[in-house]
Amino acid sequence: MNITQKINDAPLVYEVVAKARGVQLSDFDDGIDDPIDSEEVYELIRNINDPEHPLTLEQLHVTNREHIYVDDGSNRVLIEFTPTIPHCSMATLIGLCIRVRLLRSLPERFKVDIKIREGTHQSETQVNKQLNDKERVAAALENTYLLDVVNQCLATAV
Secondary structure, eight states: OOOOSOSSSSOOOOOOOOOOOOOOGGGGOTTSOOOOOHHHHHHHHTTOBOSSSSSBTTTTTSSOGGGEEEETTTTEEEEEEOOSSTTOTTHHHHHHHHHHHHHHHSOTTOEEEEEEOTTSOTTHHHHHHHHTOHHHHHHHHHOHHHHHHHHHHHTTOO
8 A cells, every 4th residue: 555654553453253144046136126235235235345444344344234234216326434533634534435435336326425423533523525526526537646546445345
């Protein structure tokens, strides 16, 4: 990632509890409606690498299942994430990584909102505004260095 000065030198690392979604025969039948749910979205983002540490967002409890809301009928997804510290300078980059992962993975019909959980960051209003402004996101992704960092964070997300 090429980030030399760490903002949070010793983040709390949590044990990852494997909870695999079982594969069913209906998963392979195109004739059956298979709505997207919060579990499926969580599986898409949990293995994103933190830009500052060689750990995943799941290991740092930045993301968790309880803070993902999906309404398949209304084509809406809301992700709330929690930075590791209230003054985390990587919060916008983490949110951008989540957005890019979902842009690349979910059907285009979904409107995705990404927010910092209320009360968990000193600049949550400003960061939330940046993360949900299409023009700002597009401009950020035109920056080749920033896009390279995002792609490195997403390299482990399978």
